[in-house]
Amino acid sequence: MYYFRRLLEIIGLISIIILISAIFLISKITEPVTVDLKNQYDAIIILSGNLERASRASKLYFEKDAQVVLLSKELASVYDYSNMNHSKKTYELYLDILNNRGIDIGNIILYGTNNESTFDEINELKKLNLKKYSNILIVTDRYHIFRASQLLKANNVAFNYEFYRSKTSAKWYENKKSILIVFSELMKCYLYYIFEDFNTYLDYL
Secondary structure (H helix, E strand, C coil): HHHHHHHHHHHHHHHHHHHHHHHHHHHHCCCCCCCCCCCCCEEEECCCCCCCHHHHHHHHHHCCCCCEEEECCCCCCEEECCCCCCCEHHHHHHHHHHHHHCHHHHHEEECCCCCCCCCHHHHHHHHHCCCCCCEEECCCHHHHHHHHHHHHHHHHCCCCCCCCCCCCCCCHHHHHHHHHHHHHHHHHHHHHHHHCCCHHEEEEE
């Protein structure tokens, strides 16, 4: 009976720790720390994961008078929504969106060879000499900012960057899609703190 009671106490303590850490991380994920944007940025970085990021980045490219767009080279195949009979590589769809919105292909720089995660993207960005760009704006989804910023800090990237934070009028818990995204990010944060690289976690499966 003593050991059973001790086991329950341990389980209770672990549950409390998980609950407190989850509340803390969710608050960080849903309300990421950002700064007011400058009027001009030299470069815009797009982290892969949502095609809407390309549309957002193309608008910011002209608004902020940027010189280049750095696009993650993700080779995963996705359906080409302009022609459902065949698929394209993810980065090719991003390129189409950027180009169709007036950004010259010569002003788009692909980074990486086949980025499969944010971890890969940060590692590839770290290899680039981006010091020539005084101000860099990173475009990703609102609930992805916290984890991406943690990876950037952990890798001690040698360039100045800020995140674009999209505006939203609704609370994250009022939308089913937002709830799923937030809890997905929460699990990825836990996996990052345990394994550091999400791909390492996949190797354990």
